[in-house]
Amino acid sequence: MDKNKIRIENLTVKADNTEILKNISLSIRQNEILSAIGPAGSGKTTFLRCLNRLIDTEEELSVQGSIKMDDKDIFSPQTDLSFIRRKISMVFAVPTPLPMSIRDNLRLGLRFQKRLSGININERIEKSLRAAFLWDEVKNRLHESAMKLSGGQQQRLCLARSLMVKPEVLLLDEPCSGLDPISTAEIEEALKNLKKEMTIILVTNNVKQASRTSDRTVFFLMGDLIEMGETGRIFTTPKDKRTSDYVSGRFG
Ligand SMILES: Nc1ncnc2c1ncn2[C@@H]1O[C@H](COP(=O)(O)OP(=O)(O)OP(=O)(O)O)[C@@H](O)[C@H]1O
Ligand SMILES: [Mg+2]
Numbered sequence: 001m002d003k004n005k006i007r008i009e010n011l012t013v014k015a016d017n018t019e020i021l022k023n024i025s026l027s028i029r030q031n032e033i034l035s036a037i038g039p040a041g042s043g044k045t046t047f048l049r050c051l052n053r054l055i056d057t058e059e060e061l062s063v064q065g066s067i068k069m070d071d072k073d074i075f076s077p078q079t080d081l082s083f084i085r086r087k088i089s090m091v092f093a094v095p096t097p098l099p100m101s102i103r104d105n106l107r108l109g110l111r112f113q114k115r116l117s118g119i120n121i122n123e124r125i126e127k128s129l130r131a132a133f134l135w136d137e138v139k140n141r142l143h144e145s146a147m148k149l150s151g152g153q154q155q156r157l158c159l160a161r162s163l164m165v166k167p168e169v170l171l172l173d174e175p176c177s178g179l180d181p182i183s184t185a186e187i188e189e190a191l192k193n194l195k196k197e198m199t200i201i202l203v204t205n206n207v208k209q210a211s212r213t214s215d216r217t218v219f220f221l222m223g224d225l226i227e228m229g230e231t232g233r234i235f236t237t238p239k240d241k242r243t244s245d246y247v248s249g250r251f252g
Contacts, residue, residue, distance in 0.1 A: 005030040005169065005199040006051070011065035013046055013055070013223075020046050020061070022223045033191055033200040035210035035231065038220035039251060044203040047220070048171045050074075051201065052088040053081060069169065085112040089167035093174040095154035097146035097161075102138050105146045105157060109164025124164055131194060132160035133186040152183025159190065170194065173203045188213045207247050211235045219243045 006028040013021040021043045028034050036044045049055040053074060055063055067074040074084065089109075097105050106125045110116060125142070129135040134156040138149070146157055155175060162170065172191075176184040191200055191213055204210050210217050211231055218228040219242075227234065227243045238244040245251050 003030045004028065005069065007066075007068045008050075009066045009068075011047075011050060011067065012063070013043070013050065014062045014064075015060055019223050021050070024065070024225045026218060026225060026228055028199060028201065029216075030199050031195050031197075032215040033195050033202055033213055035214035035217045036201065036203045036220060037205065037207055037210050037217060037246070038226075039246070040205070041222070042220040043223045044220055045173055048090065048173055048201065048203055051169070051171055052090055053084055054090070056081075082112045082114070086114075086165050087167055088169040088171060089162035089165060090171040091155075091158050091162050091173070091175045093177050095151060095158050095178075097149070097154050097157055099145065099147055101143050102146045102149070102157060103142040106161055106164055109161040113165055125160075128160040128163040129157075131163055131190060132156040133190050134160055152179045152186075155179060155183065156186065156190075159187065163194070166197075168198055170198050170200045171203075172201070174205060175202070176204070176206070176209065184209070207235075207249075211247075219246060221246070 004027040009025050011021055011024040012019060036047060038044055046055070050063060050067060055061060063075070069087065072079060098108065103125065106128060107121065113119065126135060129138060134153060137153060146154065149157060176187055188209065191202065194200060202214060214231045216229060217231045217234040219226045219234065221242055227238060227240045234243060235247050238247060
């Protein structure tokens, strides 16, 4: 249970002379849900983008330090991007279905899979939709456009799409930000089940969501890692006054 899945050492991200992440070191355990919390601009999204190397697309940023998943060096030029995309899947804040059928959206989740032979796609679709608590709502309309789904359904579809590759690590960037409480609860329930099969990093600016769903929580502020620990402790007896101000809503 306490095996580390990801090890981050001295991660610094800079834009010109501004440090967006400042010498961050932490480990993420296999099969845990780690929440990353912190105010706007604290570096949470940048942190996620480092983990799956989406950060590569931003040439103006310089990245130092190391991230290892198992023993694989994520930043090494030898590490194939499609390998990373297969192992580390991401769900974004705004649902991003494409204007095509529900089924085709899900198939798209397999685009980084090297070989499709041997994969039973219908089975994979059903399993992913069930895991995202969407199966019953869409099982009879898989050929309809994904754009007809509600926002909450679209976000669960995006979750299902990111599960199609059976990732080992799932990154979520404020996945419930625009959602109603019922869709939010469904996603949280889905994550609690999914952690049996993968490691989950949940960026959320809803501290209650972090306290409800995660095993451990890390608090970022202006690019610094202020405190990290078991979620219960972070919310009841934080060591740093800034953490306690933030989790109790007294911030700023
Ligand atoms: N490509 C970039 N170039 C310059 N600055 C950037 C770039 N990307 C991010 N930043 C800056 O880095 C800081 C952290 O941004 P980031 O998006 O990681 O914050 P966040 O914690 O996710 O915030 P939010 O809660 O608003 O999503 C911000 O000040 C942002 O303006
Ligand atoms: Mg963000």
